[in-house]
Amino acid sequence: MHAELLVIGGGPAALAAATAYRDHRGGGAVLLVSNDDVPPYLRPPLSKDFLRGPDDPDDPEDADGLLLTPAMTYPEQGITLRLGQTVTDLDARGRTATLSTGDRVTYGDCVLATGSSPRRLDVPGAADALVLRTLADAVALRSAATAARSAVVVGTGFIGCEAAASLRARGLAVTLVGRERFPQQTRLGPEVGARVAGWLEADGVVLRGEADVAAVEHGVRLADGTAIGADLVLLASGVEPQATLAAVAGAEVVDGRVAVDAQLRASVPHLFAAGDVAFAHNAAAGRRLAVEHWGEAETMGAIAGTVAAGGDAAWDAVPGFWSEIGDRTLKYAAWGDGFAHVRVVDHGGGAFTAWYADDAGRTVGVLTHDADEDYERGATLVAEAAPLP
Ligand SMILES: Cc1cc2nc3c(=O)[nH]c(=O)nc-3n(C[C@H](O)[C@H](O)[C@H](O)COP(=O)(O)OP(=O)(O)OC[C@H]3O[C@@H](n4cnc5c(N)ncnc54)[C@H](O)[C@@H]3O)c2cc1C
Incomplete structure (x- = not known):
């Protein structure tokens, strides 16, 4: 055809x-x-x-x-x-x-x-773990979660953090394992990572940072020999x-x-x-x-x-997304390919803004929690390569 x-x-x-x-x-x-x-x-x-x-x-x-x-x-x-x-x-x-x-x-x-x-870890037993990309994956995960009392989530990116919080909200005992010291640290910096860690811990998720998974077997075995038992393992490893x-x-x-x-x-x-x-x-x-x-x-x-179709268009938008970790929302607008400095501003009541700049002090990203005005303004500052506010 x-x-x-x-x-x-x-x-x-x-x-x-x-x-x-x-x-x-x-x-x-x-x-x-x-x-x-x-x-x-x-x-x-x-x-x-x-x-x-x-x-x-x-x-x-x-x-x-x-x-x-x-x-x-x-x-x-x-x-x-x-x-x-x-x-x-x-x-x-x-x-x-x-x-x-x-x-x-x-x-x-x-x-x-x-x-x-989804990228599967190259460790024994990884093929038996669940992943989360498609609706079929999600149906399988939710059904496994219904039958499970405990879960290990491997990977501390957004999907790992969100899924860990959601599984915990279902009443499972959840351990979130990752190589980073704090969740999201590589992408968002340690200051924001520590806050995300605090949210997850407040929700009852157990964090195991700076940990390498060596095998998936009735849970996971870490490279240092520690075994974390669980009824289900979700790989959210990128x-x-x-x-x-x-x-x-x-x-x-x-x-x-x-x-x-x-x-x-x-x-x-x-x-x-x-x-x-x-x-x-x-x-x-x-x-x-x-x-x-x-x-x-x-x-x-x-x-x-x-x-x-013969029309005229070009990609010039500042990439942005929202993430929900439990009942908290993060909004992020950034070029997403790195930063040299981060400055976190607290607004009270847990609300905050993290401003990201490059070496020259130009705004390259903004991340907000309960601070929508900064999110809107931040995207403009990133687009204009304006100095950090
Ligand atoms: C659980 C989860 C939560 C997420 N949450 C957020 C969020 O809160 N905010 C956010 O901004 N982003 C989120 N994302 C990321 C977002 O979903 C992706 O960035 C987005 O789906 C990418 O869209 P895409 O069209 O490029 O590719 P995809 O959505 O990956 O679609 C690719 C499609 O191509 C098909 N395909 C692949 N190869 C072939 C082939 N050879 N032949 C035929 N078909 C093929 C696949 O079946 C699939 O349908 C999330 C992702 C997941 C998995």
């Missing part, structure tokens, strides 16, 4: 690309191929409300409530979904994709929105962008992501990449950024779809 726009992926970047292409009067067939069995859905609740909620696999409302758009609207928009199918080969010169069914699809333009997949198809197609891949310009064009003609898999040039930052945020995936997807 032939698609004027072929979108590979079933996440926010993929759906935004297909929708924006139509919104900008892109004509011809639009085909979205996803190896997930479910039409595009929200991932952020999977470590938050969905994980805290009752386990009722027979309740279709539960999963339907996560859909980004009702299934029946796809035909109305002229978007064809092929679910549960993997694109296994991409020939950029012949503009042809091969599917796991053996079908071939020729395309006018192709948007690669293959996102990322993700790997899925850029293999771009490499196969001969497009430039940098640090495992597809190198694209601010219009999301890859280095081979008629190929775009958006979302977690992209290493996109941000016009305001003046450099390429690796971003793993929901909102950015949507923004990038929309830009790729717009440009593929």
Whole structure:
């Protein structure tokens, strides 16, 4: 078959690309191929409300409530979904994709929105642990949590912290294990990491920082020999962008992501990449950024779809996201590729703002808890490379 726009992926970047292409009067067939069995859905609740909620696999409302758009609207928009199918080969010169069914699809333009997949630790027993990326993963985790009394969560990034707090809210005894001294320390600095640690401990999560997992066996065994027993183990040890198809197609891949310009064009003609898999040039930052945020995936997807339809758009937004750890919300807007200084300002009642600056004192990020004004203002200061306030 032939698609004027072929979108590979079933996440926010993929759906935004297909929708924006139509919104900008892109004509011809639009085909979205996803190896997930479910039409595009929200991932952020999977470590938050969905994980805290009752386990009722027979309740279709539960999963339907996560859909980004009702299934029946796809035909109305002229978007064809092929679910549960993997694109296994991409020939950029012949503009042809091969599917796991053996079908071939020729395309006018192709948007690669293959996102990322959980990285499994390379230790004995890791294959038996649970991960959290897809709705199917979340259903399996919630069902395991219903039967469990204790859990070990490995990895102190946002998903690990959120999932640990949610499992604890379900009443499980939870230990959060990570290499960092404090959760989120590498990304946000020790001052903020210590605050996140305080929240998790106040909620009853046991923290084991500066720890390496040597094996998954009835819980985990640490490199120092300590055994932490648990009924379930969740690996939240980072993700790997899925850029293999771009490499196969001969497009430039940098640090495992597809190198694209601010219009999301890859280095081979008629190929775009958006979302977690992209290493996109941000016009305001003046450099390429690796971003793993929901909102950015949507923004990038929309830009790729717009440009593929002949419209004009470029990625220049400051990446931002919110995280919910238990009942506390963090809001973060930053280029996300490092900082030299951090200054934390307390506002009373637990509210705070962390300001991040580069070597030259320019604002490169802001993180807030119960301080929305600073979050809004911070994103502008980052965009303008203004001095720290
Ligand atoms: C539990 C959880 C909570 C999160 N919470 C937040 C949050 O609070 N805030 C935030 O900003 N971000 C959050 N994120 C991150 C956010 O979900 C991702 O940044 C976002 O989903 C990336 O979107 P994407 O479209 O690039 O890729 P993905 O959402 O990863 O989608 C990729 C899609 O491509 C499909 N695919 C991959 N390879 C192929 C192939 N070869 N053929 C066909 N299909 C393929 C996959 O099945 C999938 O459907 C969270 C993520 C998780 C897992």
